[in-house]
Amino acid sequence: MQKFYKKLLEQGRVDRLESRRQAKGLSPKTVRNIHQIISSAMNLAREQKLITANPAEGCAPPQLEHKEMKTLLVEQLQSFRREAKDSGVFELYYLELATGLRRGELLGLKWEDIDLERGDLRVRRQIARINGEVVEAPLKTKNAYRTLPLAEDTIGVLEAQRKKTGSSSWVFPSPTGVPIFPDSVLHMLHRVLKGAGLPRVRFHDLRHTYATLALQNGVDVKTVSGMLGHFSAGFTLDTYAHVTTASQRQAAKTMDGILSGSLRS
Numbered sequence: 001m002q003k004f005y006k007k008l009l010e011q012g013r014v015d016r017l018e019s020r021r022q023a024k025g026l027s028p029k030t031v032r033n034i035h036q037i038i039s040s041a042m043n044l045a046r047e048q049k050l051i052t053a054n055p056a057e058g059c060a061p062p063q064l065e066h067k068e069m070k071t072l073l074v075e076q077l078q079s080f081r082r083e084a085k086d087s088g089v090f091e092l093y094y095l096e097l098a099t100g101l102r103r104g105e106l107l108g109l110k111w112e113d114i115d116l117e118r119g120d121l122r123v124r125r126q127i128a129r130i131n132g133e134v135v136e137a138p139l140k141t142k143n144a145y146r147t148l149p150l151a152e153d154t155i156g157v158l159e160a161q162r163k164k165t166g167s168s169s170w171v172f173p174s175p176t177g178v179p180i181f182p183d184s185v186l187h188m189l190h191r192v193l194k195g196a197g198l199p200r201v202r203f204h205d206l207r208h209t210y211a212t213l214a215l216q217n218g219v220d221v222k223t224v225s226g227m228l229g230h231f232s233a234g235f236t237l238d239t240y241a242h243v244t245t246a247s248q249r250q251a252a253k254t255m256d257g258i259l260s261g262s263l264r265s
Contacts, residue, residue, distance in 0.1 A: 012031070100228050143230060
């Protein structure tokens with residue numbers, strides 16, 4: 001099993017369009033997921049007396065790569081929005097910062113998912129790259145299927161986007177009317193950041209920006225977790241522990257200021 005995991009890391013990914021080239025490896029996270037599936041299946045087989053031992057036990061799945069989280073600061077958002085507007089992609093990145101959707105979820109939005117009168121947005125699908133092709137795919141977890149409220153300004157931005165898209169069923173279609181290629185929004189993001197004179201961040205960091213600003217401004221962890229489509233508030237708390245710790249320190253200072261007067265009286 002250990003050799004199998006090693007092979008997956010080195011050459012587990014074979015796209016049809018790249019089958020004649022050298023195979024690429026799967027990510028550590030994907031291999032860990034495969035390990036969990038195999039281990040669960042083997043445990044079930046052992047319980048049913050089909051095998052005597054679980055061959056996945058004792059195997060060490062690869063360690064996850066923890067990429068540094070970067071976020072846009074509040075003072076950077078104005079120049080980011082201005083450059084995005086000049087580049088013609090304002091609506092896409094505004095909605096991302098207003099909702100914290102995953103990239104595939106954002107690109108998978110259809111107008112049938114959005115009720116501008118009621119002010120809500122339903123996340124029902126994602127756009128993913130599979131075997132070199134951009135396809136419509138189901139979401140990965142049940143928590144990812146969710147309905148998000150839309151603020152008044154966000155509704156206005158979407159109304160403007162609706163006029164731009166014409167008869168397209170997609171909220172953010174490509175010039176040919178099909179969903180935007182996921183890598184394209186990353187390239188566009190880097191151009192906007194460069195034009196605004198801001199440091200480069202990943203598209204996923206816009207999602208981190210949304211969550212960080214929400215937590216810093218008093219939105220509770222459970223609410224943020226639901227908005228992000230996380231499987232638990234505990235996962236959200238672990239991911240943004242640095243933010244909640246800072247908020248707790250600020251709360252302590254606030255209470256200290258309130259109580260200090262009573263100590264002097």
